[in-house]
Amino acid sequence: MRTDPDSPGVVARNRPHRIIAVGGGKGGIGKSLVSANLGVALALRGQHVLLVDGDLGGANLHTCLGVGQPTATLSDFMLRPKARLEDVIVPTGVPNLSLIAGALDVLDAANIKYAQKQRLLRGLQTQSVDYLIIDLGAGSSFNTLDFFIIADHGLLVLLPEPTSVENAYRFIKASFYRRLQQVESQYGIERLVERALSTREGAARTPFQIIQHVRQQNAPLAERLEKDLIAFRVKLVLNQARSDGDMNVGAAVVSAWKKFFGLEMDDLGAIRYDDEAWRAVRRRRPIVLDKPESPAAIGIQSIADRLLALDGVTG
């Protein structure tokens, strides 16, 4: 299964092959756990992976990986205008896997300024690794959304619980409209998007309705917009599935999202609720390394394999 597509150091790339952003809207649903273990699983498959703790308010990815208090963090990069992102990368002890730890000491890091965010986004997008994984914080603030929508793979972590489902839908709708905001001026739909982002009725609008609206004014433009929007394709990871019924929730969400919002979503798979996962967190070890045969670890491994398959990396 494991591959060594290229020997280290030989290839000089100026951007990550793929950016994976892990979000979900709600706190405590295992985003960090999924990020860390997915990072490990991809690294074990010979991919060069850089994990970034993008939870600007409550960073703890280093703990999930069992790395002690990091010597350098994202805040070192943010506070020093001269610093390069490369300067704050720390090793994790896992071959092929390195980490940019979250800002631990800046209380208001979650409120970073626009210019700082742009610098960070640019810095991230120019990392030369196979996979850059950004672990996002809870909530649907613009700072979170902007990291989510630059990703090639927007992973949505979901628990089979109403609270999580509610926040997840809010999160993807918000990121969808955030993304729409970036292209709106081309299509003359500023007012529509503004309403979608600011009012309740507006938020109930589906992409389909927006396209219809544009079509009334300019059909070819609507066609282009449709193509643009279809590309917004979130990938679902169902965490803590406790029953066989839970294992099907991912597929049900994909179906419902398509029928009521009109967009495709990919079901990447489910991770079983697992005692071992919980113990691994207690031991501060990624479960993929600690108990690779446990149901949760197997779930994560198969998600990693599916991602590699989607990206055409043969295993």
Add this chain to the structure above:
Amino acid sequence: MFAMKHFEQQSYYELLEVPVSASEEQILDAYARAMETYSPDSIAVYTLAEPEQLEALRQRLTQAMEVLCALEQRIAYDRELGVTRSPEEVARMRAESLKRAAEATAGKAPANGEGEPPVEPKPPVAQEPRAAQPQPEVQSWSAAEEEPLEGEPLEAEVVTEEEPVAEAKPFGQELASGELASEAQPEVPSNAAAPSEPGPGPAAVPVPPMAAKPAAVSRSLTPAPLGGLKPAIHARPVAPVARHGSAVPPPLPSRNGAIRPFVRTEAESQRHAEAEAPRPVSPPSARSLNGPKLGEAPVLAEASAIATAESALAQVASKARDSRTRLKTVVDIPSDAEFSGELLRQVREGRNLSLQMLADRTRISSRHVENIEADRYDSLPAAVYLRGMLMSIARELGLDPLRVSRSYMGLVASGEKKHR
């Protein structure tokens, strides 16, 4: 590209998320899944859709299933949609629909593996055709559109494969030869033309030779021979008690837990059974194994907190186990059983469920449940709704929804016939 369509604009196939080449069985399966996904309390639609939208969608889904499962209507709808089918494909669909109608009436566990009750290990004889079928099924799913021809010989193959088993199946043979002969211009044998609408027609087909067969087999295989040709059901409240070591019948699984238990294959359930047997001992031993490691935690309070959490988890695990074994242990149903209201009632009672509980769980009015169980065919709702209700009830009872609804609908149809 029609990626962005509101469900109102979706075709019946898109609605049910099946390819245009889907078999009736795939359609019914997709329908059952969709009804689960779009039930009022489904988690997947929470905050995504208004109740009225959901209701509208469910109605569309039912309409879609009905049209696509009635062959003549489906062909007419396909024409409307602009779907063209080769004569071979139409012939294959016709054969399929006849076969299904026949099976529904015969009340026999269909040979193609969809009718497996998770309830009782079946005689291996029935397993043979079962094993043979899945491949053609998969193949026709992907390749049927391009190569409709391939579907047909396979269909015939399965039928002939059953012959050496000496399972007298008069209409099955007739069907195979009749269909094969009429390849180009599918002309359905006159007496088989009626059953294209599943239900009334095949009621006239003689059933006896088949009914005798499974009983004979089960007599030779089961340690405790069951008397009579149709050993009705025998509820086994004793078994779960012995197994779980408590006087109370095992708790019912959560709605979700029971969604698709019937998908499990024979071999799988056996594996599960084996895996489960030693398990009751495992939670404590697992804990003692992990105990020392956890004991490394310096703070005592922490360790005790872990122990508490662990025992809670063990409880959850044992519940999950119960819900899985429950389906196999509570009631035995012969593979050729007809799912009358009476049988459904016995299964429900075997599950220790009151009529009201079943009504609540399925969100079907208790009056309907009562009428269904009492086989009061005159008082039942329209077939569309009845079929959905039967599927929900079957799912809740851990039975195969397709088998139950077909069997019951067949009884309803033949009952109505007698009245006339």
